[in-house]
Amino acid sequence: MWGDIAIAFLLGLVTAFVVTPFSMRIAKKYGAIDVPNDRRVNKKPMPRLGGIAVIAGFFVSTIYLLISMSIEGKLVLFEEDMLWLKLVGFFVGIIILGITCFIDDTKGIHSLTKLIVQIVAALIVVACGIRIENFCLLYTSPSPRDKRQSR
Numbered sequence: 001m002w003g004d005i006a007i008a009f010l011l012g013l014v015t016a017f018v019v020t021p022f023s024m025r026i027a028k029k030y031g032a033i034d035v036p037n038d039r040r041v042n043k044k045p046m047p048r049l050g051g052i053a054v055i056a057g058f059f060v061s062t063i064y065l066l067i068s069m070s071i072e073g074k075l076v077l078f079e080e081d082m083l084w085l086k087l088v089g090f091f092v093g094i095i096i097l098g099i100t101c102f103i104d105d106t107k108g109i110h111s112l113t114k115l116i117v118q119i120v121a122a123l124i125v126v127a128c129g130i131r132i133e134n135f136c137l138l139y140t141s142p143s144p145r146d147k148r149q150s151r
Contacts, residue, residue, distance in 0.1 A: 004068045008061040016057035023052040032105040048105040055098045059091075082129055089128020093121040 027033060027047035034046045066087070069075035077084040100117045103109055109117075 004065060007068075008065045011064050012057035012061035014057075015060040016053040019053040019056045020050065023047070023049045026052065027105070030106045049102065051098060051101045051105075055094060058094070086129045089125045089130060092128075093125040096121040096124070 024047040027049040030049075032048040034040065034042060034048055036042050036044060066075065066077075070077065075083070077087070096117065100109065100114060100121075104114060
């Protein structure tokens with residue numbers, strides 16, 4: 001299991017590293033360049049669209065883990081828990097956000113429009129069955145209520 005996670009991490013890292021120069025060329029082609037001004041930190045023009053490389057790395061590593069775990073029998077996509085539907089919702093949400101970010105980087109989108117798109121993407125993910133049932137910060141223990149529910 002840890003070997004698969006390490007391979008997935010390396011695949012994501014290498015994919016993002018390889019795709020970054022392509023995303024820089026696409027940014028220059030579509031004019032998605034962050035020009036320095038008094039509100040910016042950068043001193044020279046910087047291409048945007050770095051999210052393309054991050055999303056590509058995430059997709060490659062996730063697909064590797066899905067294939068690897070399915071082959072090993074640790075993951076069954078088509079059973080009662082409808083894992084395939086959750087994955088479809090997750091990927092659709094990511095694609096919607098990726099397209100929105102691409103448009104925002106190239107043409108600009110009003111902040112309210114971005115918020116509405118983010119809410120729609122989140123609703124798709126929730127409608128497909130993904131829920132966050134427990135959350136605790138790093139190096140903290142779950143609340144007593146969470147401990148009672150896990151028994």
